[in-house]
Amino acid sequence: MKEPQRLAEGSDLRAELVRSARADRVPGSAKARHVAAAVAAAAAIQARAAAAASLKALLVKALVVTTLAIAAAATYQVVTAGGRPSAREAREVRATASAPTPLAAETSQRALPVAEPPPSAPRGAPLASAAPLAAASSQRLAEEVAQLDRARAALLAGDGDGALAELARYHHDFPASQLGREATLLEIDALEKAGRHDLARDRARAFMRANPQSAATKRLAITYGE
């Protein structure tokens, strides 16, 4: 495609004006500054997004766990109180456990067999233990999420050793952890970041053997496939 003649090729004022812009120069430090700033800002956004996503997913999980815990506790209390619940107890069950109310009310009628009744379960006692049980469980989950997010933030900031330290603290604070799989995946990345490739590979392969169907396994297989 033939291009029209460019003004710069002429010898008039228009040519001079257009040629004057050839001297434009980008300020020396601008590129390095802007690239670094953009990458840093993006990492921060990613960390926040990852935290929000994981927190959301785990709060959903916590909500399910909480709901089931309330239902279980309600059933447990009513049943161990002995026999058919009074109308007042049935109302208390419904009031305390809004979502699984139908379940609790239904099972309370059937008096589910319980392996070991508690030492004392006074008849007509309010279901006080159900709420703290559920609250403690979701509180703990939130704390686990927060600790893993600290590890993830360190990882995204490029600090492999820092991430490993946060993960060590996670395992110390939460021996009976519910997010062990997430912690292991973070640990593999942290080990890589810290330069401990062999250890990362061992952890990765152990994970893949233990979780053959997981989506994370497919991703790990790309790098560590055997």
Add this chain to the structure above:
Amino acid sequence: MGAGSSVRAFAFIFRGKPRPRPADAFAERLSAILSAHFDGAWLFARRLGVHEGDLDDVMQEVGTIVAARLETIKVGSEKSFVFGTVFRVASEARRRRMRRREVDEELAADTVDDADRPDEVHERREARALLDRILEAMPIELRAVFVLFEIEERSQIEIAEILALPVGTVASRMRRAREDFDARVARWQAQSRGRE
């Protein structure tokens, strides 16, 4: 070739290189795109008429947008994405600035600040300032094509790709930009002669 051996082949390719991690790959690609196209983007913004004081903000916003949309940028379309973003952000920056002051259509013939220095650098600086003043009132979609063709001397096909326009549109905007430019230069020359 079964799935297992495909994975092994893939792993073999990656083995010699730094193992890609999700966060690293993102930062790497973002850094690569911004580094490759920063200078071009800055110059384009400057020549579209973004004021010196606004250039930093414009480039920062471009970087933010590229980062936010990184996943959607197809491999091979990075320059087009960056330049298209510069165009939009620069247009917005100019609109904001124009709302704050009246646009002066009347060009002053006198841009001389120091008549005693006839050297080339001085003349070129004057010419550069005059170029800015003449392009200031040109509609920005015409100015974009004018800048890329006349100043940066890119081909019309490349311009079409950069601005994501049909080649016919590029050609017609080029013609209109040229007419606009010629008219303004002629008017300036008449005014400056009139002042002699």
